[in-house]
Amino acid sequence: MTELQQRLATGKGKFTPLYEELDTGPVSYEDSISPEFFEAEREAVFRRSWLYVGRSERLPRPGTFFTRELNGLASIVVSRRKDGVVNAFHNVCAHRGNKVVWQEHPQEESKGSCREFACKYHGWRYGLDGRVTHVTNEEEFFGLDKDALRMPPVHCEEFAGFIFVNLADDPVPLRTYLGDRLLELEAYPFDKMTQHYGFSAPIRGNWKLAVDSVCEWYHPPYVHARFIDKDIAKAEKMVPPPDSYHYDLFTPHMLTSVPGPPPLPPREPGTAGAAARDQKWVYRLFRAGLFGPDDVPDIGPLPEFLNKGKIKSWGNDQFWLFPNLSVQIWARGFYITYTYWPEAVDKHTYDIDLYFVPPKNAQERLAQELIVDSTIEFAMQDVNTIEATQQGLSTRANRQFHLSDQELLIRKFHKTVRDTVAAHQARDAKES
Ligand code: FES
Ligand SMILES: [Fe+2]
Numbered sequence: 001m002t003e004l005q006q007r008l009a010t011g012k013g014k015f016t017p018l019y020e021e022l023d024t025g026p027v028s029y030e031d032s033i034s035p036e037f038f039e040a041e042r043e044a045v046f047r048r049s050w051l052y053v054g055r056s057e058r059l060p061r062p063g064t065f066f067t068r069e070l071n072g073l074a075s076i077v078v079s080r081r082k083d084g085v086v087n088a089f090h091n092v093c094a095h096r097g098n099k100v101v102w103q104e105h106p107q108e109e110s111k112g113s114c115r116e117f118a119c120k121y122h123g124w125r126y127g128l129d130g131r132v133t134h135v136t137n138e139e140e141f142f143g144l145d146k147d148a149l150r151m152p153p154v155h156c157e158e159f160a161g162f163i164f165v166n167l168a169d170d171p172v173p174l175r176t177y178l179g180d181r182l183l184e185l186e187a188y189p190f191d192k193m194t195q196h197y198g199f200s201a202p203i204r205g206n207w208k209l210a211v212d213s214v215c216e217w218y219h220p221p222y223v224h225a226r227f228i229d230k231d232i233a234k235a236e237k238m239v240p241p242p243d244s245y246h247y248d249l250f251t252p253h254m255l256t257s258v259p260g261p262p263p264l265p266p267r268e269p270g271t272a273g274a275a276a277r278d279q280k281w282v283y284r285l286f287r288a289g290l291f292g293p294d295d296v297p298d299i300g301p302l303p304e305f306l307n308k309g310k311i312k313s314w315g316n317d318q319f320w321l322f323p324n325l326s327v328q329i330w331a332r333g334f335y336i337t338y339t340y341w342p343e344a345v346d347k348h349t350y351d352i353d354l355y356f357v358p359p360k361n362a363q364e365r366l367a368q369e370l371i372v373d374s375t376i377e378f379a380m381q382d383v384n385t386i387e388a389t390q391q392g393l394s395t396r397a398n399r400q401f402h403l404s405d406q407e408l409l410i411r412k413f414h415k416t417v418r419d420t421v422a423a424h425q426a427r428d429a430k431e432s
Contacts, residue, residue, distance in 0.1 A: 013405035015247050022411055026400035029393045031418055032206035038345035044424030045323050045417060046073055050157070050164040050177050052325040052339060053078055055355075057161065057194055058111065059086055063128060066111035067091055067101050071343045074167055076154050077101050077117070081128045088156035088165045089130035093119045094149040100126060117151075126151055160186045162327075181250045182319065184305035188329060192299055193355035197372040200351045203383055205390035207324065207340040207348035208414060213382040214318070214326065214338065215409040217245065217258070223381050227290060227374075242406035246309020252322035252416045254409055257307055260315020260331060263294040288367035290374045291315055292332030295367070297357040299333050307331075320409070322416060333357065334368075336375065346390050352379055 016022050031037050053068045053076070065079035075091040077100070093100050098121040103110040116133060117126040125134035132149035135141065155166040157174035164174050175183060203210060213219070221228060221235035228235040246257035264287060267273025275284050287294040306329060307314040316330040326338040339351040354372050359365040392398075403411050 014243060016405050016408045016411065019249055019408070019412070021251075022408060022415070026402055027411065027414065028399060029401055029414075030399075031414055032208050032390070033345060033393050033396070035345050037421070038206075038342070040421045040425065041417060042072060042342070044421040046070075046167075046342065048166070048168045048171070048424065049323050049420075050166045050171065050174050051323075052162055052321065052337070053088070053165050054163050055161055055190075055196075055353075056086060056158055056163055057191075057196075059163075061113065063115060064111075064113045065101065065117075065128070067109050068165075069107070069109055070167075071341055071349070074154070075099060076165060077130070077151065078156065078163060078165070079128045079130075086156060086158055086163055087129055088154040088163075089151040090154060092151055093121065093124060094132060094151065095119065095122055095124050095135075100151060159183075160188070161190050178321070179250060179253065181248070181255070181305075182253055182321065184303070185319065185327065187303035187305060188335075189299050190335065190355070192357055193335060195356040195358045195368065196353060197356075197368070198351070198353045199372075199376050200349060201380065201383070202343075203348055203350050203386055204346060205348070205383075205386040206346060207342040208417065209386045209389050209393075210340050210348065210350055210382070211320075211324075211326075211413060212410045213386055215256070215320075215413065216407045217242075218404065218406055219382075219385070223385055224378060226381070227378060244311065245406070246307075246311060247408060248308070249409070249412050252420070254320045254322075254412060255317060256320075256409060257309045257311055257317045258315045259311050259313050260291045262313055263292075263296055263332060266295070282370065286363070286366045286370045288370045288374075290371070290378060292330050292334055292371055293364070293367045294332075295364070296331075297333045299357065320413070323420075334371070338379075346394070350379070350383075352376060 013024060016024055051070065054066060058066050059078070059080040062080050062082045062084060065077055068076050068078065070076065076088050077091045078086065078088045080086050091099050091101050098119055099106055100117050100119045101110060102108065123136040124132060127133050130151040130153060132146055135144065135146055138144065138146065155168070155171055157164055159174055159178060217239055220239050221232055225232060225235050228238050240259045244259045248255040261276060264274055264276060272284055283289040306317050314331050316328050319327045321327065324340045328336045328338070334354065334356045337353045341349040341351070343349060352375065354375060356368050359368055
C-alpha cells in the first residue's frame with residue numbers, strides 16, 4: 001500500500017485535514033429544512049452577495065435588455081445604456097409601483113431592445129439608465145422632482161462577460177469579492193463560445209442539496225449508472241478514485257478539478273471510427289458525449305489557471321462562485337454554468353446553460369446537441385435523489401449526518417453559508 005492509499009484507508013483523510021477551518025465530525029442539515037434558516041439565509045447571503053444574472057452577449061447593443069425575477073428578493077431590469085455600459089435597476093415604477101418591463105405575462109422574464117421603457121399603467125417613460133424621462137400630465141402632480149425619479153438602481157458589475165448584481169446598499173466591489181483565484185478566469189476565451197443552449201427546471205428540494213449533488217463523485221455509480229455501467233460492481237470500478245480529483249477552497253468560493261476520458265481519435269471519412277469500450281452508437285456516430293465533442297475546437301492554448309492539480313487525463317475545472325453559481329470549464333473547449341435560485345426552503349429553480357464555439361457544420365451542431373441532452377439527462381438523474389433527500393431530512397428522524405473525505409466541498413459549502421448567516425446576525429444584533 002502506498003502512503004496515500006494508507007491515509008485514504010485509515011480514515012484520516014487526505015483532503016479535509018488540509019483545511020484548518022474544517023472539522024471531520026458529523027454535520028447537521030437543519031440549514032436545508034428550517035424555514036427560519038431559509039429566511040435568514042435570504043437576508044444574509046442572497047441579499048448581500050454578488051449574484052450572476054446573465055452573460056453580456058445577451059446585451060449585444062445599446063438598448064438591449066433582459067429582466068430577471070430574483071424570487072422573493074427583487075425583480076430587476078438589466079440593460080445596456082447608450083454609452084455601452086451595462087446597468088441594472090429594480091423593475092418598479094416610481095408612480096404607483098407597477099412592474100414596468102414585461103411582455104405577455106407579468107410573472108415571466110422578458111428581453112428585447114428599445115430606446116425607452118414605458119410603464120403600461122399610466123405611460124410614464126424611463127431611459128435605458130432607469131431614469132424617468134416622461135411623466136404623463138406632469139402639471140397635475142404636486143412638486144414632483146422629475147430629475148430625481150427613477151426605477152431604483154441596483155449595483156451591477158461585469159467580469160469576463162458575466163453580469164452580476166448585488167442588492168446590498170454598499171457592497172464590496174465585484175473583483176474584490178471574487179478574489180485573485182477567480183480573477184484568473186478572465187484569461188479564458190468565454191467570448192468565443194456564443195452558441196448557447198439553456199435549460200431550467202423547478203426542483204422540490206433546498207438549493208444547497210442540488211449544489212451538494214455536483215460536489216462529489218461518490219454517487220455516480222448509483223445515480224448515474226446509465227452513463228457508466230448498469231452493473232453496479234463494474235460502475236464502481238469505473239469512477240476514478242477520490243485521489244484523482246483536485247480540490248481548492250478559497251473562501252467563500254471553491255474549485256474542484258475532475259478527470260475525464262481523452263477524445264476519440266479522428267476517424268476515416270465514411271466510417272464510424274473507433275469506439276471507446278462498448279460505446280453506444282449514438283455517441284460514436286455524432287462523436288460526442290458527456291465529456292464533450294471528440295473533435296475539439298481550436299480555442300488557442302489552455303490558460304495556466306486551469307488544471308492546477310495537473311490531472312493527467314483532465315476533464316474539467318468546476319469553479320464555485322459563492323453562493324449559487326458554478327462555472328465548469330471543460331477540457332474539450334466548452335463551458336457550462338449551473339445556477340440555483342431558492343424559492344422556498346424546499347424549492348428552487350435549477351438553471352443549466354451550455355456554451356460552445358458556433359458549429360461550422362451539421363455534424364458539429366449534432367455533436368453539441370448530444371452533449372446538451374446528455375448533460376441535462378445527467379443532471380436530471382440527480383433530481384429525484386435531491387427531492388428524496390429533502391423528504392428524508394424533513395422528517396428529522398436523523399439529525400446528524402456523515403461526510404467522507406471526498407465530500408469536503410459539501411462540508412465547506414454549508415459551513416460558508418452558516419458562517420455568513422451567523423456573521424450577518426451578529427452584526428444585526430450589535431447594531432440594534
Ligand atoms: S404605475 Fe407606472 S405609470 Fe402609473
Ligand atoms: Fe450527479
